[in-house]
Amino acid sequence: MSPPVAPSIAHEQHRLIHDIYVLLDDGDRRVLQKVNLSPLEFSVLQRLDTAQGRRLTDIGAELLCVKSTITRLVDRLEAHGLVRRTPDPDDRRAQRLLLTPRGLALRDEAVRLHDAAVERRMGLLDPAEQQQLRILLEKLRAGLSEDLEASN
Amino acid sequence: MSPPVAPSIAHEQHRLIHDIYVLLDDGDRRVLQKVNLSPLEFSVLQRLDTAQGRRLTDIGAELLCVKSTITRLVDRLEAHGLVRRTPDPDDRRAQRLLLTPRGLALRDEAVRLHDAAVERRMGLLDPAEQQQLRILLEKLRAGLSEDLEASN
DNA sequence: ACGCAATAGTTGCAGTTGCAAGCGATTATA
DNA sequence: TATAATCGCTTGCAACTGCAACTATTGCGT
Numbered sequence: 001m002s003p004p005v006a007p008s009i010a011h012e013q014h015r016l017i018h019d020i021y022v023l024l025d026d027g028d029r030r031v032l033q034k035v036n037l038s039p040l041e042f043s044v045l046q047r048l049d050t051a052q053g054r055r056l057t058d059i060g061a062e063l064l065c066v067k068s069t070i071t072r073l074v075d076r077l078e079a080h081g082l083v084r085r086t087p088d089p090d091d092r093r094a095q096r097l098l099l100t101p102r103g104l105a106l107r108d109e110a111v112r113l114h115d116a117a118v119e120r121r122m123g124l125l126d127p128a129e130q131q132q133l134r135i136l137l138e139k140l141r142a143g144l145s146e147d148l149e150a151s152n
Numbered sequence: 153m154s155p156p157v158a159p160s161i162a163h164e165q166h167r168l169i170h171d172i173y174v175l176l177d178d179g180d181r182r183v184l185q186k187v188n189l190s191p192l193e194f195s196v197l198q199r200l201d202t203a204q205g206r207r208l209t210d211i212g213a214e215l216l217c218v219k220s221t222i223t224r225l226v227d228r229l230e231a232h233g234l235v236r237r238t239p240d241p242d243d244r245r246a247q248r249l250l251l252t253p254r255g256l257a258l259r260d261e262a263v264r265l266h267d268a269a270v271e272r273r274m275g276l277l278d279p280a281e282q283q284q285l286r287i288l289l290e291k292l293r294a295g296l297s298e299d300l301e302a303s304n
Numbered sequence: 305a306c307g308c309a310a311t312a313g314t315t316g317c318a319g320t321t322g323c324a325a326g327c328g329a330t331t332a333t334a
Numbered sequence: 335t336a337t338a339a340t341c342g343c344t345t346g347c348a349a350c351t352g353c354a355a356c357t358a359t360t361g362c363g364t
């Protein structure tokens with residue numbers, strides 16, 4: 001008389017997204033391990049360029065993790081010669097984070113591998129379904145973002 | 153001449169799911185913090201009952217995390233009096249994990265809070281959209297699960 | 305029945321993350 | 335313009351997780 005929880009409808013959706021995320025994340029880890037990157041490190045590299053750079057805090061905000069996490073993650077990437085910190089010309093408190101040539105090469109390689117894996121896995125849905133899914137997810141994301149704003 | 157990555161179509165989908173997961177997870181953490189549970193702990197409690205119990209390894213497999221993680225997570229839950237280990241009658245290597253009355257009460261409270269939050273957030277889509285989304289996600293999950301099996 | 309591989313679970317260790325406190329720089333306020 | 339609040343980032347600390355090694359038990363092949 002106390003089984004695993006009886007799921008509601010919305011709950012089931014949430015559970016689905018959770019499961020899918022776990023599955024995708026697991027796949028991502030396997031792929032990215034080939035270039036020695038964690039999913040979070042990859043996410044950071046994806047957001048960088050070799051020209052203007054980005055501020056650490058901005059990246060942290062996008063990734064919903066605290067500043068210290070970015071600090072240390074960047075320490076690691078910098079130690080591997082993938083990124084470079086430079087002073088922000090407009091604000092002497094801030095740092096701008098740039099991709100090094102080596103970081104750019106590695107990122108491109110990672111993107112190539114990752115995209116292939118993603119392509120294969122998302123190919124489980126046909127194009128029409130992908131399109132549909134995308135519309136729904138975009139709506140959901142927009143709503144959730146607002147919701148987050150509202151709660152801060 | 154080296155902007156943040158140029159996204160493919162499938163990649164965009166993947167990114168959407170990732171973003172949504174992060175947003176949902178963030179929301180979950182806030183809610184579950186009220187009952188002092190991490191999302192993973194909550195996931196474990198959700199899978200338990202007060203009668204037959206479940207084996208640690210099975211739970212770990214469902215949650216895609218290694219056994220040692222479950223071991224120590226259960227240590228914590230047990231220290232808080234929420235679960236109880238009992239020997240498995242069929243296999244002397246194994247333990248069966250049960251909810252205690254206190255664990256049951258806390259889980260129900262957590263489910264209540266969590267469901268309300270989920271309901272509110274998934275309510276950002278109307279019922280027809282939710283239905284559509286669910287179908288797509290279920291198909292995707294099934295495919296990804298197979299994919300995972302295949303790679304092991 | 306015997307030995308050997310596989311399985312359930314635990315433990316040591318190292319790596320990653322969040323939180324809180326701290327430092328310098330900047331912006332707002334009086 | 336002086337002072338306070340805020341902001342960008344870093345560091346110390348504690349908590350959580352994965353990996354590899356280990357013990358005890360089970361089951362398979364011969």
